[in-house]
Structures are given as structure tokens and as C-alpha cells.
Amino acid sequence: MSLISIFFTFFFYISVLIFIIGVSYKLVQYWNTPAPLKIPITPASLNTSGVILRYFREIFLFSSLYKSNKWTWLFGWCFHLALVLLFFRHLPYFWPGEVPLILYKTEVLKYSSYLLFFGLVGLLSRRFFVDRVKYISSPSDYLMLLVLIFITSTGMLMTFGNNHPNMLLVTNFASGLITFNWSELPKEMIFMAHIFPVFCLIAIFPISKLLHAPGIFFSPTFNQVDNARKKRHVSDWALNKQEGSKIDIENNNDKKE
Amino acid sequence: MTNDNPIKLPTYLEVPAIKKDAMAGNGPFKASEEVQQGLGFPGEKVDNWQQVAIDKMAETKSKYRSVQVFLDACVKCGACTDKCHYYLGTADPKNMPVARQDLFRSVYRRHFTFAGKYFPILVGAKDLDENMLDDWYNYFHQCSQCRRCAVYCPYGIDTAEISMAAREVMNVIGAGQKYPNQILGKVNKIGNNLGMPEPALRDTLEDLEDEIKDDTGVNVKLPLDVKDAEVLMVTPSADFFAEPHIDGLIGYAKVFHESGVSWTLSSYASEAANFGMFIGNYDVMRQGALRIRKAAIDLNVRRVIVGECGHAWRVAYSFWNTLTGIGSGGSDDYSLRLQRQLDSNYPQPQHMIEFTYDLIQKNKLSFDKSKNDHRVVTFHDSCNVARGSNMGDIKNGQFILPREVIKAACNHFVEMPKNTIKSSTFCCGGGGGLLTDDLIELRVKGAKPRMHALKKTEQENGVNTLAAICAICKSQFSKVLPNYDFDPYMIVSVHQLVSEAIVLSESSDTEV
Numbered sequence A: 001m002s003l004i005s006i007f008f009t010f011f012f013y014i015s016v017l018i019f020i021i022g023v024s025y026k027l028v029q030y031w032n033t034p035a036p037l038k039i040p041i042t043p044a045s046l047n048t049s050g051v052i053l054r055y056f057r058e059i060f061l062f063s064s065l066y067k068s069n070k071w072t073w074l075f076g077w078c079f080h081l082a083l084v085l086l087f088f089r090h091l092p093y094f095w096p097g098e099v100p101l102i103l104y105k106t107e108v109l110k111y112s113s114y115l116l117f118f119g120l121v122g123l124l125s126r127r128f129f130v131d132r133v134k135y136i137s138s139p140s141d142y143l144m145l146l147v148l149i150f151i152t153s154t155g156m157l158m159t160f161g162n163n164h165p166n167m168l169l170v171t172n173f174a175s176g177l178i179t180f181n182w183s184e185l186p187k188e189m190i191f192m193a194h195i196f197p198v199f200c201l202i203a204i205f206p207i208s209k210l211l212h213a214p215g216i217f218f219s220p221t222f223n224q225v226d227n228a229r230k231k232r233h234v235s236d237w238a239l240n241k242q243e244g245s246k247i248d249i250e251n252n253n254d255k256k257e
Numbered sequence B: 001m002t003n004d005n006p007i008k009l010p011t012y013l014e015v016p017a018i019k020k021d022a023m024a025g026n027g028p029f030k031a032s033e034e035v036q037q038g039l040g041f042p043g044e045k046v047d048n049w050q051q052v053a054i055d056k057m058a059e060t061k062s063k064y065r066s067v068q069v070f071l072d073a074c075v076k077c078g079a080c081t082d083k084c085h086y087y088l089g090t091a092d093p094k095n096m097p098v099a100r101q102d103l104f105r106s107v108y109r110r111h112f113t114f115a116g117k118y119f120p121i122l123v124g125a126k127d128l129d130e131n132m133l134d135d136w137y138n139y140f141h142q143c144s145q146c147r148r149c150a151v152y153c154p155y156g157i158d159t160a161e162i163s164m165a166a167r168e169v170m171n172v173i174g175a176g177q178k179y180p181n182q183i184l185g186k187v188n189k190i191g192n193n194l195g196m197p198e199p200a201l202r203d204t205l206e207d208l209e210d211e212i213k214d215d216t217g218v219n220v221k222l223p224l225d226v227k228d229a230e231v232l233m234v235t236p237s238a239d240f241f242a243e244p245h246i247d248g249l250i251g252y253a254k255v256f257h258e259s260g261v262s263w264t265l266s267s268y269a270s271e272a273a274n275f276g277m278f279i280g281n282y283d284v285m286r287q288g289a290l291r292i293r294k295a296a297i298d299l300n301v302r303r304v305i306v307g308e309c310g311h312a313w314r315v316a317y318s319f320w321n322t323l324t325g326i327g328s329g330g331s332d333d334y335s336l337r338l339q340r341q342l343d344s345n346y347p348q349p350q351h352m353i354e355f356t357y358d359l360i361q362k363n364k365l366s367f368d369k370s371k372n373d374h375r376v377v378t379f380h381d382s383c384n385v386a387r388g389s390n391m392g393d394i395k396n397g398q399f400i401l402p403r404e405v406i407k408a409a410c411n412h413f414v415e416m417p418k419n420t421i422k423s424s425t426f427c428c429g430g431g432g433g434l435l436t437d438d439l440i441e442l443r444v445k446g447a448k449p450r451m452h453a454l455k456k457t458e459q460e461n462g463v464n465t466l467a468a469i470c471a472i473c474k475s476q477f478s479k480v481l482p483n484y485d486f487d488p489y490m491i492v493s494v495h496q497l498v499s500e501a502i503v504l505s506e507s508s509d510t511e512v
């Protein structure tokens, strides 16, 4: 294998490793951090099915964002939808062994890259042209969008321009990563330029704002049921606090010793 | 009491362009050494305050999932930037909810994240230095913890949680705010925010009984410390003190009188408000709530009902069960004792609006609505009720019930524009521990979005009465309404409307 292929192969595994360790660490941290008080935000769900429904609305429709700002919603929603569609579009490359017929049908999804491009440019232009959004943007916020636009552009150039790398090589390389049956990388620069930033994004996921993806599930304002009067909600540390104080029920005194 | 220079309101609510440092300043008065120490905080800024602050941040984020998740999850989408009344009213970019969070988040990133430690400029990480602390003190006291931003954030990021955490950190290093901390001292010592002792309270209540007798000829009682009463009424102490609050208290008394349910106030727990929430301190908040539990048990009541106060209702509805066991489902000794004592046919605690609403549903109250015919009423949803609680245990009950009570007592009710009511309601501008004269400029500016909506409704529907169920809203509006060319007396308690229209029957124990 050429040096460059070895580099990319290594880089892929390292990124994925960082991703898995980092995200697990974060998930465990969120999981272990108690939510001592009931703080669901209106429209609060009165039962668990309400909470599930709320998550469906938020994750598939971005309903709060829709209420907030129609432009941001439009750009953001298009961008995320295209991401999902393009994930499927890329599946055949990674599929180990015989690729099922249905996956070949995902070919048409390549057009969603236009949607992706549209969404990203929209989001970026908001950062430049809306003074409020500009104020809150850090260099990393621009960089993230620029990198995504770069990935999208290189992908589109390969798909729609005359820069096709050898498909067989791409498939062998990608599925080889999954099956540990490593093989040579296509030698086109544009292909490397496409996958390098993707691997980078995988690596920085657990230390960046990409954490919003797991974070939303832990957001107490969303995931709590509004039933504080019916069910007592006490976290461990609050309970310890209670038990640490000497309770004299007969005389109705709750005094710290 | 009209203002010479009323603030002109535009005919539409525009989002202002940012004006950097428009509200830069020193923030509200700092708490004195004595006040700070009374709450168990250092009297003045400790020497190694940076380290103490960072340690406290670490502790807070390990105890509150909200803080940890919110600090990580924000994508800087900007959706919340035009949702805060303080931004809309002041144009200071640091009053945009995400920018306010970022004051805390930038320090979090610097000290607790990989990216912030090694690439601070890239991710906007900053050290906690004197300047940053000044910004914290100034801008975390320009947040009324109203949670409007959380309704609009795609991840439910609640700036109120961050501002509570920041205030807690500031208290722990000895930089507390005078207004809430001083008041908390009074509650802990005397039992209410006003520092009104038992004899004064008893006098006030007797005077009120006489007043009602003169007005209506009926003996309506306002009992204090009556053992074995059915209901313990816990209301904000403002209700004992001044217009328009006191007319609401008269309203509760009349409703209890008509219901035939015996009730009592407590001199030990004569305060529903709980400023412990504003300063984000669990223990202080719990102490306040425990006074109410103690009173409920000592007086051996069967129900606990809370008067018109916004954040008090959030604390009561959402937190009391956690803090004290008033509610159902708990299994510790205290909870069990309370469950045995309190009537399980009713949710515990209940809001006065729920109590009155129930009676109206059961046709137990009669109203002469024409008494309120001179009024065209609109309702201001108080943020803590609207976005931090419920009533009647039905979806959106906190919006439905108060409106139904108003409509039962008034013929003319209209709504303000849709994006300014219910879950989108604008804060009055004085919530979250900001109802103090040293913040008056902020309060006037922060009221602008609400005033704007009211102006529109005045022009279109001739509204002349603004009803609310929060003591802070009522005080704040009385003060700022003239700044916008409104009559300061147009703000009323919902139970004042009830009080004016309710038809009283002679009680059996009327003295001859």
C-alpha cells in the first residue's frame, strides 16, 4: 500500500476511535449528572408519550426553530435533511460484500447535495449579514460551515463534474475500512480533499458544538414530564441532603445538626 | 401620575440593530457584608475568587444536568437572539440570550474543554478575569429568568438556568446582589419579604375585614394562624401591603367566604415568594419552602393553596414536592406524614385560580358581571406561570384557567397579539430579582415589548384594564405604566376582578 493510503486508513481509525471514546465519555457524563428539579419548558408534556411526540416534532421538523425563525429553520432543516439523504447515498461504498439492490437506487439522492449546498450557504450568509448572528459567531462557527461547504463542493464536483475517481477503488477502499480488508486509495486529489475534512469532523465531534446531537436527548427542558405534583422527583444529592439533616417529625423540626 | 415624556412606541415591534455596550455599567447594588453572611456567603469578594469560582462552576455543572448540557449543546444558530425583552428593549447584544450564556460558556470552554484550553480564540474561550466578572455581574442581573428564550431554542436551552448558576457562583465568591439577598434575610428571620411581624400582619388583616364590612355589609374573615383550618393560604406578602395586590387578597377572602371552606393564613409562613430560586441556591430555596411545610403541619390543615405570585407558583408547583414532600408520590417520612394529613382529593399544592375555577365550574359562585362593565380587560401571562408550571393538570391549563376566571367575572375580555401571550408571553421587565429601583432604567426598557402589545390592544380594542396573577408583575407595571403613557392603576389582580363582581351571601355567623 502506498504511504498516503496508509495515512488515510490510520486517520480514519483514529478519528473513529476519538469519536467513540469522546462521545461515550460525554454520554456517561450527561447520564450521570442529575437533574435535581423539574424544569420542563412549555409546551410541557403531561406524560411520557407526550415527551416522545415532542422529540419527534423537534428532531424531524425542528418545530421550535420553526416557531423562532423561518429562515434559519429553512436553511437548517434543508441542511440536516440533505445530510441524512446523503448518508444513504454513501452507504453502497461502505457496504461490506454484495451490495443490496435497493442501495443502488440511492443514486438519485445525489441531487440532495444541492439542498445541502443551499442550506449551508444560507446559514453562512446569516452569520455574515445578520448583525445579531454575526455578533455571537466565533471563528469556529464560520470554520465549521466553510469546511462543510468544502466537503459538499468536492463531492459535487466528483459527482457532477468530470472528476470521477475510479469507483471500484472508492468502494474497495471504503468497504475495506469496515471489513479491515484495507486497500489502495484512489489517487485523485479531489477525493482526498473530500474525505480528509470528513475524518476531521468525526474526530472533533465530541469536543465541538456537534454535541448538540446527543445533547438534545438530555435536555431536561425537553425530556421531563410535567407531573411534579403527582410524582416526587428527587435526585441523589438532594436526597442525601435531606437525609443528612436531622428530622424530628414529632416536633416538626427539620434542623441541621 | 402621567409621565411628561412618555416613550413613543412604534406601531410594530421591530428588532433593533445591536448597539454595543448600550447597557454597560456596574449592575445593581451589591449586598452588604452582613446580608451576605446571613445567607452563609462570604461577606466580600474572597482573595482567591477566581479559583473559588472555577471550583463552584465545576460543582454546579456536575450537579445540574441542565447546566452541563446547555453549555455544550448550543450551536449559535441565533434563533433566540431576538426573543429576550431586554434585548428588544435595550439593543445591547449581551442581552441576547445566547450572548448572555456565552459570558458563562466562554469561561467554561477555557477551563473545562479541550478546544478552549488549546485553541481559545478559535472557539471564543475566555478567562475569568475582573472584566469578565464585571460583565457577569452586570448582565446576569439583566436576565429576569423568564425562559422565553428556552421556548424558541431548538434544544430547549434555558438561559435562566445559566443565569441562576452564574448568580450562585457570584454569591459563593462574595459578590451577591443586595435586593434578593436582603429580602431572603428577612424571610428567614421573620417569615416574609416585607419583614412584617405577626402583630402588624394581624392588624392589617383586621383592618381589611372592617373595610370589606363597610363596603359590602358582610362579615368576610381573614383568619390568621387558625389551627385545624381546611386550607392554608400562602400568598406573596405584597398582598398584605399595597394596591393593587391587596384587592386580590380581598378577592381570595370573598371566594373562601362563599365557598364555605375554612381557611387560614400563617404568620410563620407569610410569604409565598421564594427568592432562593432567583439566586440559584438550592438550600436557600429549600429553607423557604420548609417554612411552609412546617406551617402546614403545625396548623394541621388539609390543603395548601398558593396566592397570585408567578415565581412562587413555579416553586410551589414544580419544586415543592421535591423540596418538601408537599405533593404525592414521595416515600420518605415527611412525605408520608404530609400525605396522611393532606386531602388526596385535591392536588397539593393548588393555585388560588384553580380553587376559584373549580367553584365556578360547580356553579358555587355567583357574579354580577355588570360591576366590571366599565372595564375592557386583557390578561398578562406571567412568565413563571406560563413557562414553568401548569394549572388544573390539563394541557395548557395555566393559560385556560385564569382566562376562564376573568371571563366569569367580566363581560369584556380581549387578548393581546398572539406572539406576546401564553407560551410566548413577554416578561413584565421586573422578574427574577430585578424589581429594585437601582435597576429602574433596565425595568422601563425591558417592559417595552409588553407595553407595545398593550398599546396595540388599547388602540384596537380600547383595553383599560391589565390583569395579572403575579405580585412582581403588578408592582413592576404600577411603576412603569406611566412611562408609556398608561394609567398606573390599570393593573389589577385577577382576584380583584372576582372581588368586584362576586355576589356575597350573608354568612351564618354574622354578628347582630
Ligand code: SF4
Pocket: B073, B074, B075, B076, B077, B078, B079, B080, B081, B097, B098, B152, B153, B154, B155, B156, B157
Ligand atoms: S436558540 Fe439555542 S442553540 Fe440557538 S443560539 Fe440560542 S441558545 Fe444557542
Ligand code: SF4
Pocket: B083, B084, B085, B086, B095, B096, B097, B100, B142, B143, B144, B145, B146, B147, B148, B149, B150, B159, B160, B427
Ligand atoms: S430567560 Fe428571559 S430575560 Fe433571561 S435571557 Fe432568556 S428571555 Fe432574556
